[in-house]
Amino acid sequence: MAGGESAFEQTFSFSPLPKSFCFQEDKNTLTLLMKWSMLGRLSAQTYSFDSNFHPYSYETFALCFFKDPQVIASLSNMEAGVCMPLGITELVPCTKISMELFDPIYSCGILRPSGHVVKCFHDVYPDYDELRQMLQEEDSEHYYVVGKMERKEFLFRLFKHLCLGGALCQYEDTIDPYISTTKKIYKDLIRKIELFSMILVSRYSKDESGQCFPGTREEEQTFAYLIVDPVKRNVTLLFHIYGVGKMTL
Template identity: 70%
Template sequence: MAGEQLYAFEQSFSFSPLSSKKFSFLQDKDILTLLMKWSMLGRISAQTFSFDQSFYPYNSERFALCFFRDPNVVSSLRKMETGAWVPLEKPAVSVDVEVVPCTKVSMELFDPIYSCGVLRPSGHVVKCFHDVYPDYDELRQMLQEEDSEHYHVIGRAEREEFLLRLFKHLCLGGELCQYEDTIDPYISTTKHIYKDLISVQKDPETKKISVVSTVLKVYAQDESGRCYPGRWDEEQTFAYMIVHPYKRHVTLLYHSYGVGSVTF
């Protein structure tokens, strides 16, 4: 009986797709050209849903589970399988949720990269030899390999930030990524997408700007195992829920690693 009472008070959320919501990074011609070059075009998406209850970060797992079980989400949320977009189709039975730090309101986090030897004064990325990856460079090595001499230029806490994770995802790209010779396209695209997804507010007294969004990295499982964002563990197949608690909107940023496509 006591267990039933506890369950009765467990918060539940309902969701509705906001199909009219558009994202400028998926409309901008220059960014679309870069996403094609990075083998991400047609494999990256963003969908927004409204929800009906107050959200608090401590309730993130319950929120995500309700999301992946909601009939409106199951029927309208898309994922990529064998190169085609398909609906989620089945409700989740469980979720794994990581609250991702998201506090940055400027691009200062990247300042150390410009003076540590990863880049030339012109902004060109320094190339380096790698046993596995041809055409490797110091930027990707710094982002991926802890034994890189430049790895600790960006601190552990900064590496956890959503802004840095987004930058890393773009730098690594898709299966047939054509990597950039300079850092500028990665920086400008990261800034554009981040501003598209993250909401901020200004304190009327201090004038300080702060992030109000909560970011959740999510994986969902159905009765067959992991079903979203993909069946297999791949760093570049990812899903982030960006929650705006005041508007009661949640945007899901999704990418499926593979060969890019012009269709969506």
């Protein structure tokens, strides 16, 4: 058989749904995303699909998703701008749904009792702090204050993405805006989903034509997640293309 493909290999087709998320319309959230240089670059879109999804088929699902003509057409119209991908994927754990995941950050020296982030010295970044150091640098004494397995959770990843922001991010002096925005977006994305799977699309992957998704070069803050609701047969794409965000609402 051509290409060694099985006659029983599962395929999926997708259609965009006219669904919006509260965080995309909430003025306070949009103001913070603008401050963090993520406005217009962090996008979410929901699609329906036509076949049963099983976690073991996540690679096929992601490949079908990004090759689907309707997905490609909808992505080309989204503000951040992307091109046709061939993604390398992995399943992301989503077992932690409580903000208690971040409790250790409050009692280890990263924050002052007021919630203000403690500043620290860095060889490269003149305005650096203990929170970003914990998120980014494995040799930080606080790196594993949130456990190794917990750092892999989608809830933690979302928090980290918001804390690090875009190219002209204006970092917060306190942790509260990061926590509240993480909670809002997370609840918005997974509300009313009783069972779901999370797929991370590799930050840097190319097909034979050289096109790639989510971005043209490897960058930690360029990311894409597929949030799959197998019961309703819906999938939400959440992605961010690192760069300079919009300066006005």
